[in-house]
Amino acid sequence: xxxxxxxxxxxxxxxxxxxxxxxxxxxxxxxxxxxxxxxxxxxxxxxxxxxxxxxxxxxxxxxxxxxxxxxxxxxxxxxxxxxxxxxxxxxxxxxxxxxxxxxxxxxxxxxxxxxxxxxxxxxxxxxxxxxxxxxxxxxxxxxxxxxxxxxxxxxxxxxxxxxxxxxxxxxxxxxxxxxxxxxxxxxxxxxxxxxxxxxxxxxxxxxxxxxxxxxxxxxxxxxxxxxxxxxxxxxxxxxxxxxxxxxxxxxxxxxxxxxxxxxxxxxxxxxxxxxxxxxxxxxxxxxxx
Amino acid sequence: xxxxxxxxxxxxxxxxxxxxxxxxxxxxxxxxxxxxxxxxxxxxxxxxxxxxxxxxxxxxxxxxxxxxxxxxxxxxxxxxxxxxxxxxxxxxxxxxxxxxxxxxxxxxxxxxxxxxxxxxxxxxxxxxxxxxxxxxxxxxxxxxxxxxxxxxxxxxxxxxxxxxxxxxxxxxxxxxxxxxxxxxxxxxxxxxxxxxxxxxxxxxxxxxxxxxxxxxxxxxxxxxxxxxxxxxxxxxxxxxxxxxxxxxxxxxxxxxxx
Numbered sequence: 001x002x003x004x005x006x007x008x009x010x011x012x013x014x015x016x017x018x019x020x021x022x023x024x025x026x027x028x029x030x031x032x033x034x035x036x037x038x039x040x041x042x043x044x045x046x047x048x049x050x051x052x053x054x055x056x057x058x059x060x061x062x063x064x065x066x067x068x069x070x071x072x073x074x075x076x077x078x079x080x081x082x083x084x085x086x087x088x089x090x091x092x093x094x095x096x097x098x099x100x101x102x103x104x105x106x107x108x109x110x111x112x113x114x115x116x117x118x119x120x121x122x123x124x125x126x127x128x129x130x131x132x133x134x135x136x137x138x139x140x141x142x143x144x145x146x147x148x149x150x151x152x153x154x155x156x157x158x159x160x161x162x163x164x165x166x167x168x169x170x171x172x173x174x175x176x177x178x179x180x181x182x183x184x185x186x187x188x189x190x191x192x193x194x195x196x197x198x199x200x201x202x203x204x205x206x207x208x209x210x211x212x213x214x215x216x217x218x219x220x221x222x223x224x225x226x227x228x229x230x231x232x233x234x235x236x237x238x239x240x241x242x243x244x245x246x247x248x249x250x251x252x253x254x255x256x257x258x259x260x261x262x263x264x265x266x267x268x269x270x271x272x273x274x275x276x277x278x279x280x281x282x283x284x285x286x287x288x289x
Numbered sequence: 290x291x292x293x294x295x296x297x298x299x300x301x302x303x304x305x306x307x308x309x310x311x312x313x314x315x316x317x318x319x320x321x322x323x324x325x326x327x328x329x330x331x332x333x334x335x336x337x338x339x340x341x342x343x344x345x346x347x348x349x350x351x352x353x354x355x356x357x358x359x360x361x362x363x364x365x366x367x368x369x370x371x372x373x374x375x376x377x378x379x380x381x382x383x384x385x386x387x388x389x390x391x392x393x394x395x396x397x398x399x400x401x402x403x404x405x406x407x408x409x410x411x412x413x414x415x416x417x418x419x420x421x422x423x424x425x426x427x428x429x430x431x432x433x434x435x436x437x438x439x440x441x442x443x444x445x446x447x448x449x450x451x452x453x454x455x456x457x458x459x460x461x462x463x464x465x466x467x468x469x470x471x472x473x474x475x476x477x478x479x480x481x482x483x484x485x486x487x488x489x490x491x492x493x494x495x496x497x498x499x500x501x502x503x504x505x506x507x508x509x510x511x512x513x514x515x516x517x518x519x520x521x522x523x524x525x526x527x528x529x530x531x532x533x534x535x536x537x538x539x540x541x542x543x544x545x546x547x
Contacts (some may be wrong), residue, residue: 184379187347191373192396193366202392206383285383286422 022063027052029060061254069254070261082238089262091239092227095155096270099162100223104216106163107170114171115178115204116196132168136161136226141233158230158239165226166219173215177208209285213278220270228263240266293356294446294478295321295344300353302339302504312503313339314350319497319506323445326472326479328489329497330535331542336504337482337497341450344480345373357446369397371446372439376454378431380423380438386410387419390438399442409437412471429460433467440475449481453488465491466520473516486539487523490531498535500542508538 027048034051041047053062061069073085080087110128114121140161147157181203189199231241240263247255302314314336321327329337342348343355346362357365365371372393380389387406394402410416413433423431432452439447453461465488472479472492483489489496490512498508512531514522522528 182377182379184375184377185381188373188375188379189396190347191345191366191371192393193369194396198396202396203381206381209383286385286424287382288422288424 019063023053026058026060026062030055030058032059033057057251058253061257065254066257066261069258073258085243085258085262088239088243088259089266092224092231092241092263093266095158095230095239096162096220096224096227096266098155099159099226100166100220102159103163103166103219103223104170107167107215107219108174108212110167110171111174111178112200114175116200128168128171131164136165136229140226140229144230144233158227161230162223162226166223169215169218169222170212173211174208177211178204180211181207206285209281210278210287213274213281216274217271217278220274221267224263224267224270292323293320294323294325294358295319295480296354296356297340298354300340300343300350300355302336302343302348302350314343315503315505316353317504317506319509321478321480321495323478324476325494326481326492327495327497328481328483328493329499330483330486330489331499331507331539332484332501334501334504335499335542336501337484337499338450339504340499341448341480341482345371345448369442370444371448372442372444374432374435374439374447374449374452376451378423378428378435380431380434382423384423385419386415386421386423386426386434389423389434390441392438393442397442405441405443406437409440410434412440412475413437414467427460429456429464432456432464436468436471440477445478447477447479449479451482451484454484461485461488462520468492469518486532486535490528490535491518491520491523496531496535498538498542500539505542507542508534510534510538 030052033055034048037051038047041051052058054065055061058065070085073083077084079090110124114124143161143164144157147153147160178200185203185207186199189203194202227239228241228244231237231239232245240259243259243262244256247253247259297317297319300314300317300319301312304311304313317336317340319340329340331337339348343350344357344362346366349362355362358368358370360368360370380386381392384392387410390406390409391402393399394405399405406419407416410419413436415430415433415437418426418430418434423434426434436449436452453464456464468479469492471477479492481489481492493512494514496508496510496512497506498510499505500507510531514527
């Protein structure tokens with residue numbers, strides 16, 4: 001509790017500084033739209049601030065404008081309507097979670113194969129690493145288009161992009177975790193004549209749990225990124241990515257910023273949830289708290 | 290004469306390293322009878338741990354023959370002929386004490402785990418600690434849990450690799466006494482690696498003095514001590530005589546040089 005409070009204050013201070021900088025930045029950045037009005041109102045500080053921070057279609061909206069937009073699109077519209085931000089959050093979240101689940105399973109599966117076979121390790125590792133050197137923005141549209149041509153639309157192609165992004169940290173983390181038991185532990189299992197499956201189940205997997213959670217925290221955040229990226233080339237039908245795209249097509253900066261806020265809140269919540277699961281799991285496994 | 294539990298004939302093991310071969314074991318001949326308490330003593334690099342690991346089939350000899358219960362070490366391992374206690378406790382930190390002791394029983398599919406766990410924890414005086422996690426125990430207690438784990442499936446043979454090497458002398462004395470009691474009660478055959486002369490003399494029916502480069506046996510001392518000795522016995526003239534002989538053996542093997 002004490003440490004949490006100790007951490008909260010510096011974070012809050014940085015947050016406050018950012019908000020102040022944001023408000024100040026609104027003045028010059030919106031000047032293109034507001035300078036004429038400010039002059040018409042006779043100039044002065046009060047007029048400058050009023051015009052800069054309350055323009056209906058600003059270049060950069062002030063923080064309170066974004067919050068109002070978020071409030072209006074979250075609480076003032078039924079969540080199943082297309083105009084609701086929650087609706088778009090759910091679209092992105094669902095494909096994030098599907099992609100995250102598939103990516104985690106794929107990542108753990110690959111790690112188990114790699115740890116048990118030198119041949120597979122040699123054959124797969126370069127490909128796994130190479131897979132991450134391809135810029136996802138470049139291949140995402142191809143995946144969407146190719147899968148679309150094959151009849152897969154909607155959630156699955158987006159989830160596959162998330163899968164593609166998030167299996168990698170899971171594989172790398174799990175290979176390390178599955179290899180982490182001491183020589184003594186492995187020798188011990190040998191003296192019991194334990195099978196590879198028993199060693200995996202009773203030794204390697206439990207030992208890898210802390211590594212798994214570290215990877216999962218990275219994986220869930222990039223799974224969300226993958227889902228948003230996957231929404232961009234679909235013609236902007238639904239999801240956080242679609243809101244970003246529609247907003248930028250139509251110069252609706254408040255739509256863009258509220259989508260950004262929604263995406264950030266989702267990412268933070270998801271990472272926090274994984275962290276919570278980690279603490280609960282490790283506590284159950286007797287890790288000294 | 291009891292049947293030989295371990296029989297080594299001209300056993301050699303050479304590790305091939307990048308620059309030159311290391312002769313870890315050279316022409317080792319040894320017989321361990323049923324119910325013996327045999328200690329391997331010598332300086333580091335004399336092959337005492339390697340010899341134990343060859344018996345356990347964790348290393349393979351390059352030449353010579355070795356039988357464990359009349360089987361090859363490999364077959365003996367598959368038959369789960371021995372319990373092995375390592376230098377470190379090697380408990381699984383995510384398992385409670387009782388689950389750690391139950392580990393071999395789970396893997397071997399042995400029935401009556403609860404009763405066996407309780408019996409063996411009582412044997413090492415750790416009744417009441419079943420639900421603790423390893424980090425909640427002292428180093429000496431952790432090593433006792435690992436002994437209980439090695440005994441859980443009732444192997445006739447207990448292989449111990451410097452089990453008390455990392456503990457302070459006071460704890461070590463106490464555990465030596467407990468181990469001796471345990472051995473007297475269970476009638477196990479114990480092979481025990483150590484680099485402590487008093488420990489070897491106090492515990493053993495047979496002391497195997499080893500020397501490095503190449504790893505070989507210098508002397509085998511039969512102690513013929515009463516089974517029910519206590520720590521006070523270490524002041525007795527017989528004890529000092531035996532300790533002296535071990536020291537002379539180590540000296541003859543140039544163990545005190547370089």
